[in-house]
Amino acid sequence: MTQLHKSGYVSIVGKTNAGKSTLLNHILGQKIAITSRKPQTTRHRFLGIKTEANNQIIFVDTPGFHSGQKRALNRYMNKVASNAMRGVDVVLYVLDRFNWEESDLDRVKSIQKETTPILVINKIDKLDDKNLLLPFIEEIDKQKIFADIVPISALKIMNVDGLIQSICNYLPEGDHLFPSHQVTDISERFLTSEIIREKCINRLGDELPYRISISIDRFSDSDGVIYIDSTIFVEKQSQKGMLIGKSGSxxxxxxxxxxxxxxxxLETKVMLKTWVKVKSGWSDNETLLPSMGYSLDK
Incomplete structure (x- = not known):
């Protein structure tokens, strides 16, 4: 008997720092999304594609929902995350353990009739008392808003296969939409800017990472060497000094x-040059955001 092909779009949404990008990287078996312990690391929407046998899952990774932040960049990221919950076949709503609030319930109810929501309880390896997991699942299940509830640890790769099986159960039948070898829709140029931003986040304090943006001004290949020129934008002169460090360290x-x-x-030699420039107040200027690479039309 011939097995039917399945293919569909699956959004990964949830609050900041819930482990969405870590989950996607582990599912794909390679890094396409930058990660950090600091919240608001992911800023853009992009695709990660997993093809396995007759199933093709097209993941949509998104910024995390966050409240209490009113800058234009934060509003942009919330819009990206909200839009990603529409027009897809499955929504993975990722929680950091038991961090479930009324706002989560409202978001899921708003899309319940349009798609299939699955609750993903992440970081179960960090639970102090695992006996609390089943009662929590039972309490959420009483609300009858999720097609399935799957506890996992993305970092420890616990029950990720179970999650993939759950997703495949709800994929529509249809031909694959991407070649089986394709893993993402992002370009090497974009991935380069994200890698540089990740390294900035990891080297800086809590506040400054959310005031930086990366521009790739040159990305060229010559004689087996990739030459990259990049600009790191900050909002204040004082931030520029912090980023450069003592004697440029x-x-x-x-x-x-x-x-x-x-x-x-990239599996080749890279020659990377970086500069730091000030673009005052860019993260709270809706007019400037598109020129910095943040556009809902992208």
């Missing part, structure tokens, strides 16, 4: 971290 470290990972990902 922090900027040099960011460049070294970025180059090493890029060489591993």
């Amino acid at each position: 922090r900027l040099k470290a960011i460049g070294t971290d970025s180059r090493k990972e890029l060489e591993q990902l």
